[in-house]
Each structure stands twice: as structure tokens, then as C-alpha cells.
Amino acid sequence: MSHNKPHAHDDPKYAVHKTDAEWRAELDPMQYQVARHAATERAFSGAYWDTFKPGQYDCVGCGTPLFTSDSKFDAGCGWPSYSQPINSTVVERVRDASHGMVRVEVRCNHCGSHLGHVFNDGPTPTGERFCINSAAIAFKPKTQA
Ligand SMILES: [Zn+2]
Numbered sequence: 001m002s003h004n005k006p007h008a009h010d011d012p013k014y015a016v017h018k019t020d021a022e023w024r025a026e027l028d029p030m031q032y033q034v035a036r037h038a039a040t041e042r043a044f045s046g047a048y049w050d051t052f053k054p055g056q057y058d059c060v061g062c063g064t065p066l067f068t069s070d071s072k073f074d075a076g077c078g079w080p081s082y083s084q085p086i087n088s089t090v091v092e093r094v095r096d097a098s099h100g101m102v103r104v105e106v107r108c109n110h111c112g113s114h115l116g117h118v119f120n121d122g123p124t125p126t127g128e129r130f131c132i133n134s135a136a137i138a139f140k141p142k143t144q145a
Contacts, residue, residue, distance in 0.1 A: 003095045003104055009036055009112045016062045016111035023061075031060050034135040035113035038098075038105070043078025046134025051080070054142040057132075061113035066090050066137060067130070075122075075129055080137070082130040083122050091130075093118065106130060 010017070018026070023036050033039035043049075048057070057067040057080070067082045075081035085091045089109060096105035096117065106115045115136045122129030 014112040030135045034133045038114040048080040048134040057137040059108040062111035064110045083126045
């Protein structure tokens with residue numbers, strides 16, 4: 001697994017491009033700070049840390065489906081936690097050396113929005129824990145057929 005070197009959230013390599021004014025207009029202030037400036041919401045403050053209904057979680061920046069309820073688990077940390085994304089191409093892993101720690105940042109691979117971080121203390125089978133901000137994702141309940 002390779003971790004991309006640090007680069008901007010509005011790097012031209014991302015498929016989706018919006019101006020800063022457009023991002024501000026489309027996102028609420030918390031979503032904007034988290035998704036576009038890599039802020040972290042306070043633990044137990046977000047909409048989804050305690051949500052376990054069936055459904056999927058889409059990127060607030062571009063609507064790409066990122067995670068499903070099938071891989072969501074209660075990590076007790078106060079943020080939505082998943083053992084894996086919907087597939088390996090929807091998220092990007094970027095080395096993050098901010099705040100005096102070396103972590104692996106998780107971004108939407110389509111629009112560059114910051115989602116959270118991934119740690120190696122998750123459950124089987126992946127052993128990974130995707131610790132994601134509620135403000136970066138939008139829950140879509142599974143509709144009953
Ligand atoms: Zn996105």
C-alpha cells in the first residue's frame with residue numbers, strides 16, 4: 001500500500017473542482033471546515049457516531065458513496081467508524097504529519113474532501129478503523145423494496 005505525499009485538498013488531480021466560494025455556499029460551516037480544511041468535529045458531537053441503521057454514507061462534497069452500514073462498528077471513540085470503504089478506489093490515503101503525529105488521512109478520491117483518518121487497530125477482517133467525521137458524510141437509509 002502506498003501513501004500519497006501531502007498535497008492540497010483542491011489539488012487539480014481531483015475530478016471535482018469548485019471554487020472556495022462554491023464550497024462555502026454548498027456546505028454548512030461545519031461541513032466546510034471539516035471537508036475543505038481538515039478540521040475534526042468534537043467526539044460524540046456529530047450526527048452519525050451512534051447511527052447503526054442500514055444504509056450508505058455519501059461524500060458531502062460530491063455525493064460519491066463511500067461507506068455502508070455493513071462495515072460500520074462501534075469503536076467507542078465518538079466518531080463514525082468503519083472497517084473498510086465501499087471499495088478501495090473511492091478513498092485516498094494521504095500521509096498527515098500535522099499536530100505532532102504521523103497519521104494517514106482519508107480523503108474522498110473524487111473531490112479531495114477530508115473525511116478523517118485510518119488507523120490499524122480495527123476489527124477483522126481488515127484490521128483497519130476508518131475514523132470519519134459525520135460532517136464529511138451524508139447518510140442515506142436503505143429503502144425497503
Ligand atoms: Zn467527494
